Amino acid sequence: MLSVLGMLFDGVAYGMLLFLMSVGLSVTLGMMNFVNLAHCSFAMLGGYVAVTLMNDAGWPFFATLPVAFVAAAAASVLLERVFFRRFYRAGELAQCLLTIGIVFVSIAAAAYIYGTDQQPVHLPSYLQGSLHVAGLGFAVYRLVLIGIALAITILLVVTVEATRFGAQVRAAVNNQRMARGLGIDVDTLFAITFALGSGLAGLGGALAIAMLGLDPSFALTYLIYVLIVVSVGGLGSITGSFAAAMLLGVADMAGKYYIPAFGSILIYVVMLAMIMWRPTGLFGRR
């Protein structure tokens, strides 16, 4: 029983990370149908920015998070202006190839600068150790992680549901052409959403390093998980992404805890079954 609770706790913390890293892709995919396989490269960038600031410049951990967000957002704006912009109306093959190319370049660049080893992460002492409640140990870092991710989720949902910007985003996801017809500047809206989504991925990457580790293959390893979250959650659905990320986080942890040899097989089987059962995702409307 206790181990089940511990597993659930780890799974939820893991799911929160997956949510932060994938929600941006879900919204931008829903809006422009742009298959951006380089989304996790932004998460990796956030991770490396955080590690560099902490280890080389001696910044406190929490101060690195906003910088990771801004760095990933800025990089995504640059790439969007130079490359992605030209491919919104191209087929998904061209989009896939372009963004796989960017993934390869980002992995090689990370390997060139930082080497292929796992990056050492030194958390401040107040984030280490664990909190003991009713005989259960909760790692402080994971508690903080869940807190931050929940705060961001609430902020996101409020933004999308209750602001003018959010209403425009929902309109553009629902029917891009109609939204254009109503005078919404979808291109600018998309650029902003894209930057915000990539920034969130960068933040997720920075938060992930202490739990998942960081090496150049991060951009490819977690891409698979992010794609699973997006396709199971349904394009453009924040709540769907959240539910799918929780599900995947807990299921993956359960697999690793109880059937380590077949854990990853289980994940892929579940993913394939989900896509076949509901091709538009659990909460997808299209």
Added chain:
Amino acid sequence: MSSDTLAIAATNAGPHAVLQAEARWRWSEIAFWLATLLPFVLTPDYLVLASQVAIAALFVLSLDLILGFSGIVSLGHAAYFGFGAYTAGVVSVHGWGEPLSGLAIAGAASGILGYITSFIIARFRHLALIMITLGLGLLLQEAANAASWLTGGFDGLQGIHTWKLFGRIEFDLYGYAAYSYALAVLFIVFLAARRIIHSPFGLALRGIRENGARMPAIGASTDAHIRTIYTIAAVIAGLAGALLAQTTETVSLEALGFQRSADVLVMLILGGTGRLYGGLIGAAVYMVARDQFSGLNPQFWYFWIGLLLIGVVMFLPAGILGGLASLAERVAALLPRKARRASAP
């Protein structure tokens, strides 16, 4: 992509006449296949590499059939390549190293896997299709890793021994036999693929690629067509994998990996999709370049591959062959105008 449709629209002849005209052998094709014999004479030290090129070309040809001609995007095509490689390897480890029958068994096994999965493939498009091909590839790799009693798991399959070809020709260190064998299989499969593409069935596939929604309206059964070509492509990929297992006498999990699926995609895009020869040229360029830069750390090799991908998608969307073809068209368009100008008073 639209060059086929244009060609048909430009002629008033019926589809059969168009297909026959397409199917005629050109001098450039004969020259190409004669050139594949050159490594025996010019670069006998590189025959092992040449056999790798031929195997890669066979694999690319398989992807071209589904992606280039039928418009099915796959990020997990290595699944069939690896399945064929492991089948051939496992058959050999269990005491049957006869190459030709091993090749046939591997092709058949991959074909069965392809036929089963084709029922899933035919139902999906766009992002769902990308995710499913990716997922199937990863699933198979994980399964091979878990079934280490059969596949050797992470260490790779050990103890493959390929018998003499026809009971006579030994697979030598210099790759004479390996290249001859791989090239012969490539040529035979190429002839079959060429025949398929220039058949009414091949025309229907191109119709599906151009507009999958309109094909059922003219009475074409798109799902059945997709299942058929996907199975054929899986057989070819399995043959390529088996060739690799038999000529190198090793199989590792890497044969099933995402990297291999991405590599074959790069080769096809580099050469040009939907052109039969595009993939072959792309495979040759890619493999030779990788051999030349083999001193590089693989991480940095992928830096250049990434740049190459971005460059090709941005500036050369139809690949090397497509770029050459449009260049040739432009030159051809210029020539008569010049002639006309010269003849004008």
